[in-house]
Amino acid sequence: MALGLSSASPVKLHEFQAKQVLARAGIAIPEGRVATTPAEVEAAARAMGSGPWVVKAQVHVGGRGKAGGIKVANTPAEARTHAEAILGMDIKGLRVEKVYLERAAKIAKELYLGITLDRDRRCPVVMLSTVGGMDIEEVAASTPDRIARRWPSPLLGLLPFEARALVFAAGVDAAQRDGVADIAQRLYRTYEETDATLLEINPLFIQEDGSVIAGDAKLDIDDNALFRQHELAKLREVAPDEAAEEKARGLGFSYVQLEGDVGIIGNGAGLVMGTLDAVRNAGGRAANFLDVGGGAKEEVVRAALEIVLANPRVRSVFINIFGGITRGDEVAKGILSVIAEAPPKVPLVIRLSGTEAEAGRKLLEGAPLISKATMDEAAAEAVRAARASR
Amino acid sequence: MSVLLGKGTKVLVQGLGREGAFHAARMKEYGTRVVGATKPGKGGTTQDGIPLFDTVAQAVEATDANASIVFVPAQGARDAILEAIDSRIELVVAITEGIPVRDMVGIAAVLENVATTLVGPNCPGAITPGECKIGIMPAENFSPGAIGFVSRSGTLTYEIADLLTKAGLGQSTCLGIGGDPIIGLPTPDAVRLLNEDDATEAIVIVGEIGGAAEESAAEYMRAHGKKPAVAFIAGRSAPPGKRMGHAGAIVSGNQGTAESKVRAFEEADIRVANAPSEIPGLVKAALKGR
Numbered sequence: 001m002a003l004g005l006s007s008a009s010p011v012k013l014h015e016f017q018a019k020q021v022l023a024r025a026g027i028a029i030p031e032g033r034v035a036t037t038p039a040e041v042e043a044a045a046r047a048m049g050s051g052p053w054v055v056k057a058q059v060h061v062g063g064r065g066k067a068g069g070i071k072v073a074n075t076p077a078e079a080r081t082h083a084e085a086i087l088g089m090d091i092k093g094l095r096v097e098k099v100y101l102e103r104a105a106k107i108a109k110e111l112y113l114g115i116t117l118d119r120d121r122r123c124p125v126v127m128l129s130t131v132g133g134m135d136i137e138e139v140a141a142s143t144p145d146r147i148a149r150r151w152p153s154p155l156l157g158l159l160p161f162e163a164r165a166l167v168f169a170a171g172v173d174a175a176q177r178d179g180v181a182d183i184a185q186r187l188y189r190t191y192e193e194t195d196a197t198l199l200e201i202n203p204l205f206i207q208e209d210g211s212v213i214a215g216d217a218k219l220d221i222d223d224n225a226l227f228r229q230h231e232l233a234k235l236r237e238v239a240p241d242e243a244a245e246e247k248a249r250g251l252g253f254s255y256v257q258l259e260g261d262v263g264i265i266g267n268g269a270g271l272v273m274g275t276l277d278a279v280r281n282a283g284g285r286a287a288n289f290l291d292v293g294g295g296a297k298e299e300v301v302r303a304a305l306e307i308v309l310a311n312p313r314v315r316s317v318f319i320n321i322f323g324g325i326t327r328g329d330e331v332a333k334g335i336l337s338v339i340a341e342a343p344p345k346v347p348l349v350i351r352l353s354g355t356e357a358e359a360g361r362k363l364l365e366g367a368p369l370i371s372k373a374t375m376d377e378a379a380a381e382a383v384r385a386a387r388a389s390r
Numbered sequence: 391m392s393v394l395l396g397k398g399t400k401v402l403v404q405g406l407g408r409e410g411a412f413h414a415a416r417m418k419e420y421g422t423r424v425v426g427a428t429k430p431g432k433g434g435t436t437q438d439g440i441p442l443f444d445t446v447a448q449a450v451e452a453t454d455a456n457a458s459i460v461f462v463p464a465q466g467a468r469d470a471i472l473e474a475i476d477s478r479i480e481l482v483v484a485i486t487e488g489i490p491v492r493d494m495v496g497i498a499a500v501l502e503n504v505a506t507t508l509v510g511p512n513c514p515g516a517i518t519p520g521e522c523k524i525g526i527m528p529a530e531n532f533s534p535g536a537i538g539f540v541s542r543s544g545t546l547t548y549e550i551a552d553l554l555t556k557a558g559l560g561q562s563t564c565l566g567i568g569g570d571p572i573i574g575l576p577t578p579d580a581v582r583l584l585n586e587d588d589a590t591e592a593i594v595i596v597g598e599i600g601g602a603a604e605e606s607a608a609e610y611m612r613a614h615g616k617k618p619a620v621a622f623i624a625g626r627s628a629p630p631g632k633r634m635g636h637a638g639a640i641v642s643g644n645q646g647t648a649e650s651k652v653r654a655f656e657e658a659d660i661r662v663a664n665a666p667s668e669i670p671g672l673v674k675a676a677l678k679g680r
Binding site for chain 2: 154
């Protein structure tokens with residue numbers, strides 16, 4: 001479970017991957033091995049010696065425990081049985097392909113330690129709480145004073161006195177103060193070095209022998225920083241429901257699938273958001289968000305229209321272009337090339353304005369689409385057309 | 391001179407590549423005083439009639455530039471912005487998209503202790519119509535007047551400027567502040583500049599879902615507002631947790647929702663338009679009601 005707000009479309013690491021990053025930073029983690037079959041799990045348990053072990057589903061969603069994706073095993077055979085149940089399991093729409101077998105910690109207490117971006121203070125925030133475990137979001141909502149917070153200067157990092165202030169404010173037991181403060185500083189350095197937008201250890205276990213060890217780990221990487229995070233960039237996995245979004249990313253525009261039936265194409269994130277709102281104002285619902293970006297050429301517009309039309313829910317398409325860097329004639333050519341190849345089965349409504357809009361409208365004359373002068377008129381027409389073709 | 395930029399502004403271009411060169415030419419056409427550009431190793435030569443310098447410090451020394459526009463790609467943008475700040479450039483406009491959050495967090499910390507104002511990144515720039523344009527916006531949609539305009543969006547800014555212009559509502563200064571989670575001049579700071587500007591009679595605030603900048607701006611206007619304001623929030627129909635193109639436009643939990651922003655504006659007596667097309671009418675009504 002995560003407390004952070006991830007700011008972008010981050011690369012999400014699996015627990016076993018994030019724990020490797022923590023281990024390299026000198027933060028203790030339980031011994032563990034990743035496996036993709038029940039036989040591998042059983043063999044790994046035997047190789048690791050005495051149990052008990054924990055078998056943990058590796059999927060990019062929170063709430064694995066509640067969904068039955070985390071189970072304790074006392075024998076290698078039991079680990080195998082749990083792996084059989086967990087591998088292939090569906091957790092919130094994601095199929096479990098890998099499990100992580102870990103030596104079970106001897107838990108005395110559970111803490112929470114996390115770092116994320118505080119947009120309003122414009123710097124990272126480090127959070128520590130002695131109320132760790134699965135319900136940290138509830139703690140944040142109901143008793144926020146149970147979470148100690150510190151906002152280090154991005155220029156200096158988390159200083160030793162700040163880490164001490166955190167452990168005192170959170171009320172960490174005297175025996176673990178130095179250890180937890182040390183982990184907080186290591187975690188902060190890792191947050192910086194990995195260009196994380198969220199880095200969290202929840203729970204951070206205090207074991208019966210007093211040692212401190214990471215029970216779970218969550219690490220999201222800023223996708224804008226992948227140019228300098230080559231190793232971590234390789235770990236991006238695309239969920240099945242994000243395939244179209246990933247394809248769009250490859251083509252240089254952003255696409256988000258939504259629930260409605262009016263397909264949307266526009267240029268500029270704000271204008272597209274405004275277009276979604278205009279469709280809602282007209283009584284309809286958008287099927288997607290699609291921003292072709294600045295200066296989109298014919299082939300990008302063409303690819304965008306193909307992605308929108310590939311969504312079976314789409315009953316009409318509203319193309320809203322306010323030309324700046326993007327030229328109306330390029331947009332028109334992209335649309336015409338799609339129509340020439342395979343005429344869309346749903347009505348297209350277009351509103352072209354700005355740079356070369358006149359030239360674009362000329363090119364589109366006689367083509368099977370509806371042209372409107374303003375955003376509001378075009379939205380109303382697209383909603384009407386979607387209703388009519390249902 | 392309205393806010394941040396006007397007739398006396400001398401602009402340096404950082405990153406005179408294809409895009410930078412194209413927009414530098416458009417800026418010159420508009421009448422902006424483009425006095426130089428930095429291109430390490432090419433100092434002493436010219437490109438498209440623009441004198442080139444090896445460093446920002448040399449350019450400032452030679453030209454008295456007091457503003458810069460950054461087109462440098464994301465990998466080098468942090469360095470370019472910090473170089474401009476180091477040379478005490480008063481206004482830096484960063485057009486660059488995709489700068490890592492960590493780099494912007496560091497720059498934001500540096501900005502706390504210097505006099506430089508950073509507009510952007512990931513923004514269309516700033517324009518005082520009829521005087522000076524430092525950005526990539528199509529100039530024909532803007533006209534001189536008394537409406538101060540701040541927006542987190544790009545194209546939507548052009549759309550709304552066009553609507554204002556067609557309604558006879560010229561603009562004092564338009565600030566396209568950018569759609570990233572961490573920006574140099576957040577909405578409340580931009581609103582404060584326009585509120586204190588004598589050339590501005592009314593303010594149009596265009597926000598987006600995500601963050602709490604609109605709420606803070608509303609709070610500021612409730613306490614200190616000297617002139618009427620009208621707002622619009624893009625993304626009212628967006629589902630939570632999804633990024634809508636702009637990295638900043640993401641709703642997490644109850645934070646950053648359109649409802650929270652609309653409520654904050656209404657509590658500050660600022661009318662919120664349901665669509666961009668309503669904005670000019672609301673501005674006229676607000677000016678009359680003064």
